[in-house]
Amino acid sequence: KNQVEQSPQSLIILEGKNCTLQCNYTVSPFSNLRWYKQDTGRGPVSLTIMTFSENTKSNGRYTATLDADTKQSSLHITASQLSDSASYICVVSAEDAGGTSYGKLTFGQGTILTVHP
Amino acid sequence: DSGVTQTPKHLITATGQRVTLRCSPRSGDLSVYWYQQSLDQGLQFLIHYYNGEERAKGNILERFSAQQFPDLHSELNLSSLELGDSALYFCASSVADRTHYNSPLHFGNGTRLTVT
Numbered sequence: 001k002n003q004v005e006q007s008p009q010s011l012i013i014l015e016g017k018n019c020t021l022q023c024n025y026t027v028s029p030f031s032n033l034r035w036y037k038q039d040t041g042r043g044p045v046s047l048t049i050m051t052f053s054e055n056t057k058s059n060g061r062y063t064a065t066l067d068a069d070t071k072q073s074s075l076h077i078t079a080s081q082l083s084d085s086a087s088y089i090c091v092v093s094a095e096d097a098g099g100t101s102y103g104k105l106t107f108g109q110g111t112i113l114t115v116h117p
Numbered sequence: 118d119s120g121v122t123q124t125p126k127h128l129i130t131a132t133g134q135r136v137t138l139r140c141s142p143r144s145g146d147l148s149v150y151w152y153q154q155s156l157d158q159g160l161q162f163l164i165h166y167y168n169g170e171e172r173a174k175g176n177i178l179e180r181f182s183a184q185q186f187p188d189l190h191s192e193l194n195l196s197s198l199e200l201g202d203s204a205l206y207f208c209a210s211s212v213a214d215r216t217h218y219n220s221p222l223h224f225g226n227g228t229r230l231t232v233t
Binding site: 004 | 223
């Protein structure tokens, strides 16, 4: 069964500090991995999308890494801001036979990040 | 603003009733996906339409149905509602018909359904 596990479940940091969120997956065959940010009561917003050939991808203060061999990804947030307080969701897309992946996204439970002043 | 519009934002109804949730995708996007997010749960995939055609089904109950119209907007119909159906229902759209790497999903802000 395809699964995505995220850790920690929640994290509290002070404004200006860095943090790293973890994602382990067992989705197979792997197509791509996405990180989303979801503010309370809002829809998820895409941060990064990576294929198996990409080791790292940045989007401003967000840097995602991917190790397809160990099936692990991380999201590093640099110089955190109060607006970074949100749930961060790791999502993995699987390929069907023949290379399609209609809707086969597996979502993690998310890491709730709280940034305090 | 993702460009995906969902209405209504909030819906309160009683058990046994039927409701319709509406989604207008981003301009130019042909795919519409529906997801359910219950309290403390991850997003669960319900169904995917591409250009009016059903492409994939997830864990969608038989009491639920959806369709995508010629103007590409989509509706999710929930009937014989139960307390456990209370959740956030999200619609997402993308330009492509599959979730490959160059096809990001754009989510609406959801409809919060409360069944009493």
